[in-house]
Amino acid sequence: MDHFHFRDGVLHSEDVPLSAIAEAVGTPVYVYSRATLVRHAQVFRAGLAGLESPHIAFAVKANPNLAVLKVLAGEGFGADVVSGGELTRALAAGVDPAGVVFSGVGKTHAELVQGIEAGIGQFNLESEEEGYELSLIAERHGRRVPCALRVNPDVDARTHAKISTGMRENKFGVPLDRAAEIYAALADQPGLEMRGVAVHIGSQLTELAPLEMAFEKVGALIVELRQRGLSVTHADLGGGLGVPYRKGDEPPTPAEYGAMVARVTAGWEVRLTFEPGRVIAGNAGVLLTRVVRTKRSGNGPPFVIVDAAMNDLMRPAMYGAWHDFDAVTPSGERTTAHIVGPICETGDTFAMDRETDAMAAGDLAVFRTAGAYGATMASSYNSRGFVPEVLVDGDRFAVVADRIDPAAIMDAERIPEWL
Ligand SMILES: Cc1ncc(COP(=O)(O)O)c(C=O)c1O
Ligand SMILES: N[C@@H](CCCC[NH3+])C(=O)O
Secondary structure, rough: OEEEEEEEOOOOOOOOEEEHHHHHHHHOEEEEEEEHEEEEEEHHHHHHHOOOOOOEEEEHHHHOOOOHHHHHHOOOOOOOOOOHHHHHHHHHOOHHHHEEEEEOOOHHHHHHHHHHHHHEEEEOOOOOHHHHHHHHHHHHHHOOOEEEEEEEEOOOOOOHHHHOOOOOOOOOEEHHHHHHHHHHHOOOOOEEEEEEEOOOOOOEEEEHHHHHHHHHHHHHHHHHHHHHHOOOEEEEEOOOOOOOOOOOOOOOOOOHHHHHHHHHHHOOOEEEEEOOOHHHHHHHEEEEEEEEEEOOOOOOOOOOEEOOOOOOOOOHHHHOOOOEEEEEEOOOOOOEEEEEOOOOOOOOOEEEEEEEEEEOOEEEEEEEEOOOOHHHOOOHHOOOOOOOOOEEEEEEEEEEOOOOOOHHHHHHOOOOOOO
């Protein structure tokens, strides 16, 4: 369920017609629904009702907009961050530092210092080497910092190869068969308080079985660690739950996910953390765009050229991802078309041979399920600017990220005087 629906023939976000946003802000523009964010946060939490005080840390990478983070902080969510920039954002949005988990394979010295100084709740260590470095820094700060060891369970998440993270050949975490030995070594470090394990096998998972397999391996590791006399009080089960991108998709629900987790983790006696991203934000946003013109092509379907492009929404070009495409004021006529952006790359194609609403120059349309890994993955390729973001709340809306024009990007460039 989302809060993007037709009313009087016009697609609305909550009580705001998307045409009003296009008029006020221009296109392309990302539009997020506050009510949907809140609903998704509450449904996710309700799915975990069988667990004792789970901690939910929103994966900031999915949508780092400050207003979005503030909405989720208001729902009691912490933040899963993977860079100093994301940490700065989470704190600026009002996330409690104690609720921040810092993941990432390449945290720099400066980022480790930043995390310590902010007093974050947990570092998810992705290597033995990172643990030694963090311990030294923590000692210098006179601190012992809470840590979990991220393990790589070597499980095929059965998702797109580029967003799978839990196979042996992936760069994330430490191999499961060395995890106990590494955990023991890190538990001896004076700057670290090793308190648990973490796992995250990939994103847009449409089956529970790979997650269950990974969690079972984590459960066995916890038993082994305790047998070695090591303390384990926390486990971080990551994110990854998939969302419907296409009408008819039926990924597991948060309730089904939560029931599986409750079953697999029964008896673990740890506090669980979750790092959902897409399932919270994905269907809380659309990319609103305008048709620039249509163009006939040979014998094939026409091209519908929109003013959004791969630099604004990278997922179709990068992963061949499907995003539903709908007119804001559909006439009822349907057609088959290729939906493309203006960028000078063949890859700037949102859909080929897509059955869609018939559209003409000037019409408004949306790419759905664009609230996660949308605006945040944008670039300014072809010297296009950055698309603005709008948050809707009932019958009001606000620009929560300005459009950044190509001229503003150019302002940061210099021609040296010797040129
Ligand atoms: C460590 C970590 N946690 C959480 C997430 C969020 O994943 P998702 O948006 O699929 O829930 C990711 C991204 O895949 C991640 O790498
Ligand atoms: N960017 C990816 C998800 C990556 C998740 C990162 N751990 C996507 O759009 O699907």
